[in-house]
Amino acid sequence: MTVTTPRGFRAGGVAAGLKASGRPDVALVVNDGPSDVAAAVFTANRCKANPVLWSEQVMADRRARAVVLNSGGANCYTGPQGFQTTHASAELVAGKLGIGAVDVVVCSTGLIGEQLDRAALTSGIDAVTERLSGSGGEAAAEAIMTTDTRSKQVVRQGSGFAIGGMAKGAGMLAPALATMLVVITTDAEIDADTAEGALRAATRATFDRLDSDGCMSTNDTVLLMASGASGTSPEAGEFTALLTEVCHDLAQQLLGDAEGAEHDITIEVRNAATEDDALAVGRAVARSNLFKTAVYGKDPNWGRILAAAGTTEAAFDPGALDVAFNGVWICRDGAPGDSRDKVDLSARAVEVTVDLKAGTESATIWTNDLTVAYVHENSAYST
Amino acid sequence: MTVTTPRGFRAGGVAAGLKASGRPDVALVVNDGPSDVAAAVFTANRCKANPVLWSEQVMADRRARAVVLNSGGANCYTGPQGFQTTHASAELVAGKLGIGAVDVVVCSTGLIGEQLDRAALTSGIDAVTERLSGSGGEAAAEAIMTTDTRSKQVVRQGSGFAIGGMAKGAGMLAPALATMLVVITTDAEIDADTAEGALRAATRATFDRLDSDGCMSTNDTVLLMASGASGTSPEAGEFTALLTEVCHDLAQQLLGDAEGAEHDITIEVRNAATEDDALAVGRAVARSNLFKTAVYGKDPNWGRILAAAGTTEAAFDPGALDVAFNGVWICRDGAPGDSRDKVDLSARAVEVTVDLKAGTESATIWTNDLTVAYVHENSAYST
Incomplete structure (x- = not known):
C-alpha cells in the first residue's frame, strides 16, 4: 500500500x-x-x-x-x-x-x-x-x-x-x-x-x-x-x-513520529473574522516555546495561549477570549473559567480550542510539545 | 548604586x-x-x-x-x-x-x-x-x-x-x-x-x-x-x-541571568540594506529553536543560521552569505568556509556574525541558548 x-x-x-x-x-x-x-x-x-x-x-x-x-x-x-x-x-x-x-x-x-x-x-x-x-x-x-x-x-x-x-x-x-x-x-x-x-x-x-x-x-x-x-x-x-x-x-x-515529542497537539481556532486570522493565532500558539513546554509538563497553561494570541494582528477582543484544553473551558472571557483540575493531559493527544468570538471562520494547526528529548536530539545532531 | x-x-x-x-x-x-x-x-x-x-x-x-x-x-x-x-x-x-x-x-x-x-x-x-x-x-x-x-x-x-x-x-x-x-x-x-x-x-x-x-x-x-x-x-x-x-x-x-541558559549569544548582522533588514535576520536567528539547541550542544551549526535567514524578506543573495562563530568564518558564500574545528563554544559568551553583503547597515540582537534546563523550568512552573 x-x-x-x-x-x-x-x-x-x-x-x-x-x-x-x-x-x-x-x-x-x-x-x-x-x-x-x-x-x-x-x-x-x-x-x-x-x-x-x-x-x-x-x-x-x-x-x-x-x-x-x-x-x-x-x-x-x-x-x-x-x-x-x-x-x-x-x-x-x-x-x-x-x-x-x-x-x-x-x-x-x-x-x-x-x-x-x-x-x-x-x-x-x-x-x-x-x-x-x-x-x-x-x-x-x-x-x-x-x-x-x-x-x-x-x-x-x-x-x-x-x-x-x-x-x-x-x-x-x-x-x-x-x-x-x-x-x-x-x-x-x-x-x-x-x-x-x-x-x-x-x-x-x-x-x-x-x-x-x-x-x-x-x-x-x-x-x-x-x-x-x-x-x-x-x-x-x-x-x-x-x-x-x-x-x-x-x-x-x-x-x-516527531522527534522527541510526547504530545500531539491540535489547535483549533474558532469564530475568527477570517481564516487567515484563525491561522495566525494557531501558528502563534504553536510557535510559543512557553506553551509547548507547558504541555510537556502536562500543565494546561491557558495564559501562555492568550499571550501568544496577543502577538498577532487577528481581530478579537482580549477580554472576550475563551480557551479549552480537551474540551474543558478553563479560560472564559480572558479570565479563569472552569477548574484547571478537570484537565488531564496525560494522553499523547491534546486538543486546544481558542474561541475568538470575532466571526465565523476557523482553522486547525497541528504541533508537538517542546521536550527535553527535543533539545537533546537537536543539540547533538551534528556533533 | x-x-x-x-x-x-x-x-x-x-x-x-x-x-x-x-x-x-x-x-x-x-x-x-x-x-x-x-x-x-x-x-x-x-x-x-x-x-x-x-x-x-x-x-x-x-x-x-x-x-x-x-x-x-x-x-x-x-x-x-x-x-x-x-x-x-x-x-x-x-x-x-x-x-x-x-x-x-x-x-x-x-x-x-x-x-x-x-x-x-x-x-x-x-x-x-x-x-x-x-x-x-x-x-x-x-x-x-x-x-x-x-x-x-x-x-x-x-x-x-x-x-x-x-x-x-x-x-x-x-x-x-x-x-x-x-x-x-x-x-x-x-x-x-x-x-x-x-x-x-x-x-x-x-x-x-x-x-x-x-x-x-x-x-x-x-x-x-x-x-x-x-x-x-x-x-x-x-x-x-x-x-x-x-x-x-x-x-x-x-x-x-536568563533562566536555564548556558550561553549568552550576541548576533551581529552586518552589511544589510537597511537596519530593519539586519534586525529581521537577527531576530529570525534568535528565534530558531534549532540554532539555539545547537549552541547548547556547542555545535557551530551555521546551516541553521542560513535556514533562519531564509525565512525573512531581508535583501540578500543566499549564495553570498558569510557566517562566523567567535570570529571564525565557517560559512563563506553560502557554503562551507573555514574549518568548524577552529570554533570553541565552551565559554558562556558566543558571538555570531552574519554578513549579508547587501548594504552598509548593521544591528545586534542578544539571545540565549535553548537548554534542557529551560524546558524543565518552563514546564514545571505552574504545576
Whole structure:
C-alpha cells in the first residue's frame, strides 16, 4: 500500500553507504506512463538546498518521469560543487532509464553544509535502477528515512483510480534533519492544471498546517506524479478530495513520529473574522516555546495561549477570549473559567480550542510539545 | 548604586506573603520632585495584564509620582476583579503618600491567570510606605525578583545629574514569569518630550533587542521618573546617551541571568540594506529553536543560521552569505568556509556574525541558548 500501488509506477531502495549506519539511503520512483504529468510544492525558505534549486527547474514544464531521493546528506549550502552533484545524479538516472535529465526530480535529506559522497551516490543509483519493481514502494519508503522510527506510507482508492504516497520525517517537525519529503503517485488521468491545483489545495490544508518548531526546512518537497495508467479521468473536485485525504494521513503520520515529542497537539481556532486570522493565532500558539513546554509538563497553561494570541494582528477582543484544553473551558472571557483540575493531559493527544468570538471562520494547526528529548536530539545532531 | 542614588527619590521593599517562599514581594519607589515628569514603554502584546492597562492610563499625562510593584502574581487575565485590585493598590499608595491615584504606576509579576491576594497586597503596601528611605533602592530591587538569581541595579553619573535603575527578570528572556520590569530614576531636570524621546531611543537599542525565546510578555514595563532635584538640565543628546548606557547595562544583566541558559549569544548582522533588514535576520536567528539547541550542544551549526535567514524578506543573495562563530568564518558564500574545528563554544559568551553583503547597515540582537534546563523550568512552573 504505497507509491507502487497505483498502476504505472516502479520503485526501489538500496543502501549506498551515504548513511554511516549502513541503512538504505537511495530511493527511486519511476513513472512509466503513459502520462508524465507532475506537480510539486517546494520549501518557501529563500535559502534552498541544491536539489530544490534543480527540481524547481525540472518542474517548470510540469512534467516528470522519475524522482531520485537520498538520505544521509541534504546537499544543502554546498555551493556549485553540490549543485553539480545533484545535476550528475539526475543525468545518471536519466541515462539508465533512457529519459532526459530534465524529467528527473532530485530530493536529498540529512546533514546540511556537507558535500554528498558522489561516488557512493553514483553506486547507489546504479544499484537502485537494477532493483526497480512494481512492488518496490516499501523499499523506497525505507530508504528515505532519517530519524523516522517507521516508514510512512498510504493508499486511497478512488472510483477507478488510486493515489499512493510515502513521506519521511521531519519537515517542520524536525528540520534538523533538513527535510520533509513526500512523493505521491496516482494512476488517474489528469492534466497539469488539475494536478497543480489539487496539490496546492491539499498541501495548504495539511502539510502547511503542521508547525512543530516554527523552523522552515531548506529541502522540503512534495511531489505528485500522475501516470494516467488507470485510464480514468476523475473530476477535479473528486481528485482533490482524495489527494487531501492522502496528504492528511501522511501529515498525521509525520506528527505522530516527531522527534522527541510526547504530545500531539491540535489547535483549533474558532469564530475568527477570517481564516487567515484563525491561522495566525494557531501558528502563534504553536510557535510559543512557553506553551509547548507547558504541555510537556502536562500543565494546561491557558495564559501562555492568550499571550501568544496577543502577538498577532487577528481581530478579537482580549477580554472576550475563551480557551479549552480537551474540551474543558478553563479560560472564559480572558479570565479563569472552569477548574484547571478537570484537565488531564496525560494522553499523547491534546486538543486546544481558542474561541475568538470575532466571526465565523476557523482553522486547525497541528504541533508537538517542546521536550527535553527535543533539545537533546537537536543539540547533538551534528556533533 | 540604585534607584535611590539620584536625588529626590525614596524606595523600599517588604515581604507581604504574596510569594509562598516568604521572600520580599512588594516594592515602592517614590519621586519627591520637584518635577514629576515620567515616561514609560509597555509591552506590545495586545493581551495585556491589568497593571499595564491601568498604568497606560496613568502615563497619559506623562507624569507619575510613584510606582508600586509586586512579585508573587502577575494579575494578568484576571478580568474586572483583577483590574479592581490594581486600582485599589494605586488608591492605597496615593492615600498614604497624599497624592492622586492617577500618579501611581502599578507593576506586577508572577503567575498569570490567578487573582492576587488583595489582603496581602494591602498589608504589604501599608508596610512599605512606612519603610521608604533614601537608601531603600536595594530593598526595592530585591522585592521584584522572581526566579532572578540576583537583583539587577545600575547607576551612571552625568555632568551634574545621575541616572539609576533596577530590573527584574525575565521579560522576553523568561516570560513564564510574566515580565521584565524596569524602573529608572534620574535627578536631571528634563521635560516630558525629552524623557519620552530618550526612553524610546534607549529601549529600542537595548531591551527591544533582547530576544531570548521569542515570546512577548504580558506585563513588560519600563518606567523612567525624573525628579529634577539636581537642578541640572542636560542636553537631550547627552541624557539619551547616558540613559542608553543604563538600559544596556541592565539588559546585559538580564541576559546573563536568563533562566536555564548556558550561553549568552550576541548576533551581529552586518552589511544589510537597511537596519530593519539586519534586525529581521537577527531576530529570525534568535528565534530558531534549532540554532539555539545547537549552541547548547556547542555545535557551530551555521546551516541553521542560513535556514533562519531564509525565512525573512531581508535583501540578500543566499549564495553570498558569510557566517562566523567567535570570529571564525565557517560559512563563506553560502557554503562551507573555514574549518568548524577552529570554533570553541565552551565559554558562556558566543558571538555570531552574519554578513549579508547587501548594504552598509548593521544591528545586534542578544539571545540565549535553548537548554534542557529551560524546558524543565518552563514546564514545571505552574504545576
